[in-house]
Amino acid sequence: MTAIDLSPKAARSGLGPLAPPSGDDAIVERFATVVWSHLIEPGDSVAGRMIATLGAAEGLRAFLEDRRPADLTPKEFADARKRWTPRVSAQAIGDALRVARARGVSLVTRADPAWPAQVDDLGPHAPVCLWVRGRPSALQELRPSVAIVGARAATRYGDHVAMELAADLAGGGTPVVSGGAYGIDGAAHRAALTVGGLTVALLAGGADRAYPAGHTQLIDDIAQHGAVVSEVPCGSAPTKWRFLQRNRLIAAMTDATVVVEAGWRSGSLNTAGHAAALSRGLGAVPGPVTSAASAGSHRLLRECGAECITSAQDVRELLGVTVSSGASADNAPATDDATRVRDALSTRAWRIPADVARRAGMALDEVEAILGLLRLEGAVERADGEWRLTRSPA
Amino acid sequence: MTAIDLSPKAARSGLGPLAPPSGDDAIVERFATVVWSHLIEPGDSVAGRMIATLGAAEGLRAFLEDRRPADLTPKEFADARKRWTPRVSAQAIGDALRVARARGVSLVTRADPAWPAQVDDLGPHAPVCLWVRGRPSALQELRPSVAIVGARAATRYGDHVAMELAADLAGGGTPVVSGGAYGIDGAAHRAALTVGGLTVALLAGGADRAYPAGHTQLIDDIAQHGAVVSEVPCGSAPTKWRFLQRNRLIAAMTDATVVVEAGWRSGSLNTAGHAAALSRGLGAVPGPVTSAASAGSHRLLRECGAECITSAQDVRELLGVTVSSGASADNAPATDDATRVRDALSTRAWRIPADVARRAGMALDEVEAILGLLRLEGAVERADGEWRLTRSPA
Numbered sequence: 001m002t003a004i005d006l007s008p009k010a011a012r013s014g015l016g017p018l019a020p021p022s023g024d025d026a027i028v029e030r031f032a033t034v035v036w037s038h039l040i041e042p043g044d045s046v047a048g049r050m051i052a053t054l055g056a057a058e059g060l061r062a063f064l065e066d067r068r069p070a071d072l073t074p075k076e077f078a079d080a081r082k083r084w085t086p087r088v089s090a091q092a093i094g095d096a097l098r099v100a101r102a103r104g105v106s107l108v109t110r111a112d113p114a115w116p117a118q119v120d121d122l123g124p125h126a127p128v129c130l131w132v133r134g135r136p137s138a139l140q141e142l143r144p145s146v147a148i149v150g151a152r153a154a155t156r157y158g159d160h161v162a163m164e165l166a167a168d169l170a171g172g173g174t175p176v177v178s179g180g181a182y183g184i185d186g187a188a189h190r191a192a193l194t195v196g197g198l199t200v201a202l203l204a205g206g207a208d209r210a211y212p213a214g215h216t217q218l219i220d221d222i223a224q225h226g227a228v229v230s231e232v233p234c235g236s237a238p239t240k241w242r243f244l245q246r247n248r249l250i251a252a253m254t255d256a257t258v259v260v261e262a263g264w265r266s267g268s269l270n271t272a273g274h275a276a277a278l279s280r281g282l283g284a285v286p287g288p289v290t291s292a293a294s295a296g297s298h299r300l301l302r303e304c305g306a307e308c309i310t311s312a313q314d315v316r317e318l319l320g321v322t323v324s325s326g327a328s329a330d331n332a333p334a335t336d337d338a339t340r341v342r343d344a345l346s347t348r349a350w351r352i353p354a355d356v357a358r359r360a361g362m363a364l365d366e367v368e369a370i371l372g373l374l375r376l377e378g379a380v381e382r383a384d385g386e387w388r389l390t391r392s393p394a
Numbered sequence: 395m396t397a398i399d400l401s402p403k404a405a406r407s408g409l410g411p412l413a414p415p416s417g418d419d420a421i422v423e424r425f426a427t428v429v430w431s432h433l434i435e436p437g438d439s440v441a442g443r444m445i446a447t448l449g450a451a452e453g454l455r456a457f458l459e460d461r462r463p464a465d466l467t468p469k470e471f472a473d474a475r476k477r478w479t480p481r482v483s484a485q486a487i488g489d490a491l492r493v494a495r496a497r498g499v500s501l502v503t504r505a506d507p508a509w510p511a512q513v514d515d516l517g518p519h520a521p522v523c524l525w526v527r528g529r530p531s532a533l534q535e536l537r538p539s540v541a542i543v544g545a546r547a548a549t550r551y552g553d554h555v556a557m558e559l560a561a562d563l564a565g566g567g568t569p570v571v572s573g574g575a576y577g578i579d580g581a582a583h584r585a586a587l588t589v590g591g592l593t594v595a596l597l598a599g600g601a602d603r604a605y606p607a608g609h610t611q612l613i614d615d616i617a618q619h620g621a622v623v624s625e626v627p628c629g630s631a632p633t634k635w636r637f638l639q640r641n642r643l644i645a646a647m648t649d650a651t652v653v654v655e656a657g658w659r660s661g662s663l664n665t666a667g668h669a670a671a672l673s674r675g676l677g678a679v680p681g682p683v684t685s686a687a688s689a690g691s692h693r694l695l696r697e698c699g700a701e702c703i704t705s706a707q708d709v710r711e712l713l714g715v716t717v718s719s720g721a722s723a724d725n726a727p728a729t730d731d732a733t734r735v736r737d738a739l740s741t742r743a744w745r746i747p748a749d750v751a752r753r754a755g756m757a758l759d760e761v762e763a764i765l766g767l768l769r770l771e772g773a774v775e776r777a778d779g780e781w782r783l784t785r786s787p788a
Contacts (some may be wrong), residue, residue, distance in 0.1 A: 039755075040755060041734065041754070041755035044755070079757060079760075082756075082757025082758065082759065082760070083751075083755055083756050083757050083760075084755070086748060086751045086752035086758065087752050087755060157682055157684070160684070161683060161684070239734070239737035239738075240733055240736070240737050241733055241734045241737050242737075285683060286680030286681065286682075286683060286688075286692060286695070286702070287680065287681070287682055287683075288551055288680075288681055288682055289555060289679060289680060289681075289703075289704040289705070290551070290554070290555070294680075295704070298680060298702050298704045301680070301695060301702035302701065302702045302704070302708070307696065308680070308692050308695035308696045308702075309683075310683040310689070310692045310696070311683070314696070339634055339635055339638075340435065340633070340635045342634070343633035343634050343635050343636075344633070354480060357477075357480045358480035358481050360435070361433075361434060361435035361438070361477055361478070361481060362476075362477050363473060363476025363477050364476065364480065365476065366473075366476070366477075
């Protein structure tokens with residue numbers, strides 16, 4: 001464990017090319033967010049509150065110098081210090097920054113134009129900074145965007161639907177965000193890349209590492225054409241906790257989360273829960289009720305008010321990208337008098353209007369008027385005062 | 395066309411064994427409902443209002459003698475008379491009654507204990523009487539009951555799900571109502587019969603006729619063990635109008651309608667619309683979004699607030715037969731401190747608590763406490779002050 005030097009010189013030296021040209025205060029503030037990203041686990045609201053109140057640098061000094069901010073209780077501050085202190089290591093921070101530079105991982109903070117302001121909806125649980133492999137400006141292009149997530153153990157059906165949705169949406173200009181995992185996530189990323197659309201992967205571990213390893217090529221491709229993003233420093237392992245926190249970030253970064261396939265206890269339901277809590281759109285793709293891979297999707301439809309998603313158009317409606325086509329929700333086929341008159345006619349037998357009226361249970365003059373209209377449509381024909389249905393030109 | 399004789403003698407003679415032993419007024423009233431069922435098409439609200447206000451016999455006399463009831467406008471009454479007059483035929487009524495007696499079709503009116511009072515929710519559109527082949531008392535056993543309906547052109551998936559639902563529900567004592575058609579309807583009826591449960595078929599044509607003809611044996615079986623019901627007289631053809639009106643009756647007769655598979659413009663959506671309008675439960679079984687046979691079900695989920703039905707238990711919840719199991723809707727897997735401690739441990743490397751605390755981003759004393767608890771659970775093991783995860787017994 002080595003002490004942290006928050007001098008402008010140390011900050012500038014530590015950040016190297018990760019610091020844009022700017023004044024001493026801005027450089028120190030920037031370096032302090034990097035330190036914070038090492039000290040805390042994602043979602044640490046005590047850190048979030050200290051940074052919001054004091055700024056990253058001054059908050060960090062308060063922690064290092066054991067000065068409790070007025071809005072924290074003694075217990076909150078003491079507990080937090082006990083959490084953070086074991087991680088105070090200039091060595092570890094320096095190592096991670098060297099990895100970031102070597103791997104071309106950029107640092108994006110709230111001070112940067114690329115910062116995706118929608119993640120601030122997480123309040124004190126928002127990330128302190130983001131590490132981006134690829135194009136940081138991709139983060140600015142996510143309003144609107146959609147998260148397409150789901151089971152690692154996807155079925156061919158799920159893969160197919162994820163690809164169809166992602167290709168249609170990304171191809172139409174709506175970026176597709178996912179978690180880079182096997183199954184649904186990978187299918188969505190791949191399809192978006194295939195159509196030349198924007199896709200962004202949010203990882204639970206460091207942005208320098210491909211996880212899962214089998215997706216090394218895919219994640220490299222995403223970084224090359226879009227962005228691979230994490231809130232934990234380079235070198236961080238993708239722990240279970242970080243997966244859950246990554247899920248909250250997927251939900252926060254996007255305007256809607258669509259779950260394609262998910263088992264009854266899938267982690268995708270966690271992402272969906274965050275989307276609902278953040279008042280983001282939430283959709284689920286149904287599947288056969290006999291498929292365990294769709295049980296979680298159906299649970300979202302039943303219990304969480306998720307929209308039933310059957311097409312990319314449904315997703316666009318969820319995003320409000322286009323309004324509903326205005327198609328009437330009126331399900332009833334035409335049930336008017338013309339139906340009753342047609343019912344009372346035959347394609348074979350010729351019938352007089354009085355007979356048609358009796359069969360239809362309608363007044364004779366009504367029947368005669370409708371027969372006239374149907375004749376104009378070519379639906380019926382008349383001969384010698386008798387009527388029958390026109391045979392369709394089969 | 396022959397005149398209608400509403401004398402007690404004529405009524406008693408016309409009804410024959412279809413009249414229970416009762417006084418003259420009751421017999422005439424009963425016969426008058428039969429006449430009404432000949433004069434009108436299902437759902438005729440002017441007839442419904444006249445019968446509600448004046449009674450069937452007196453309403454009929456008012457029509458035959460051209461005496462307008464006070465609550466009908468001159469136009470309403472004149473239009474109705476023009477509809478009904480072509481059907482005034484003692485001959486046709488007598489013929490239909492003879493067929494009913496020959497085929498063992500019973501007459502159920504509002505005066506009978508078997509009358510299913512829930513259909514009166516249709517108000518003036520309620521049927522004037524019901525014709526029942528099979529056991530009329532089955533109509534009393536439909537609270538609660540479920541309608542399982544859907545596409546004639548069902549897929550194997552739809553057939554399978556309809557059978558699973560119907561067998562579970564009917565086997566568990568919840569009667570299954572459907573329309574006797576090919577596809578979903580037939581699968582539901584068959585499965586209910588197979589498990590010895592009650593099933594009722596509502597037909598669009600006369601109860602004496604099997605429609606479709608290919609379901610003659612099935613409809614006979616339903617009549618033998620349950621009931622085959624229609625509101626139109628024996629001999630009536632199943633016209634398109636009557637199918638639509640039959641659908642309203644299926645919805646009204648049951649506590650919930652479940653659509654298993656339905657195309658985008660399926661007639662099942664008409665039944666579903668009636669169920670929703672009558673404040674009955676409405677459920678839809680999802681399927682692959684790639685299947686046109688599920689497009690109507692998904693439409694109900696998207697546009698009509700239908701419940702997503704994945705199992706018979708879901709239907710029971712819709713019916714309120716059992717309350718929800720109380721399972722929490724909280725989707726989040728456990729995200730507590732124990733998760734973070736486990737994340738920081740390995741099954742291979744032994745680690746000291748300070749190392750675990752740093753990895754977990756938690757205070758040392760918390761980590762030590764949690765390690766102690768995990769050890770009690772057998773989840774971790776300790777040696778020489780170092781800890782690791784217990785390997786699961788393969």
